[in-house]
Amino acid sequence: MCDGGLILHLATGSSRGIGLEIVKQLLADSSNLIFATCRNSDASSALQSLKQKGGGRMHTIQLDADDKQSVNTAARAVKKVLGKGGLDYLLINSGIVNSELTSLEWNA
Numbered sequence: 186m187c188d189g190g191l192i193l194h195l196a197t198g199s200s201r202g203i204g205l206e207i208v209k210q211l212l213a214d215s216s217n218l219i220f221a222t223c224r225n226s227d228a229s230s231a232l233q234s235l236k237q238k239g240g241g242r243m244h245t246i247q248l249d250a251d252d253k254q255s256v257n258t259a260a261r262a263v264k265k266v267l268g269k270g271g272l273d274y275l276l277i278n279s280g281i282v283n284s285e286l287t288s289l290e291w292n293a
């Protein structure tokens with residue numbers, strides 16, 4: 186379960202580009218915990234490298250914003266870490282039209 190006091194972020198499209206930079210900058214502040222999502226986090230060496238540096242403040246989660254089942258699986262994975270708490274910030278960076286993310290209950 187998540188420790189109290191940290192600011193909780195979830196960013197989509199974090200494997201490269203703007204999303205990766207957002208995660209990098211958030212991770213630089215020790216008051217943040219980040220759920221970094223993309224379709225295949227294992228394929229992003231930059232993301233894996235950030236995770237190693239994150240000291241437990243970064244979780245990588247598989248999430249295809251265009252696939253409802255993937256979104257629901259991701260939501261369950263996040264909830265497992267958060268417990269009864271919710272997210273503070275949801276950063277929709279992947280730019281997918283008709284994303285199923287809009288129908289999620291993130292309990293924020």
Ligand SMILES: NC(=O)c1ccc[n+]([C@@H]2O[C@H](COP(=O)([O-])OP(=O)(O)OC[C@H]3O[C@@H](n4cnc5c(N)ncnc54)[C@H](OP(=O)(O)O)[C@@H]3O)[C@@H](O)[C@H]2O)c1
Nearest residue numbers: 198199200201202203204223224225249250251278279280
């Ligand atoms: N760069 C610019 O100049 C610019 C300007 C205006 C607006 N934007 C917007 O800013 C956002 C990020 O731009 P960027 O240049 O950083 O893009 P990018 O380098 O192409 O990165 C896109 C990110 O979205 C992820 N992604 C793609 N399809 C996805 C899906 N179905 N579900 C979940 N994640 C998905 C990709 O990860 P995986 O492929 O690993 O899943 C990747 O991490 C986009 O929405 C873009 O339209 C960018």
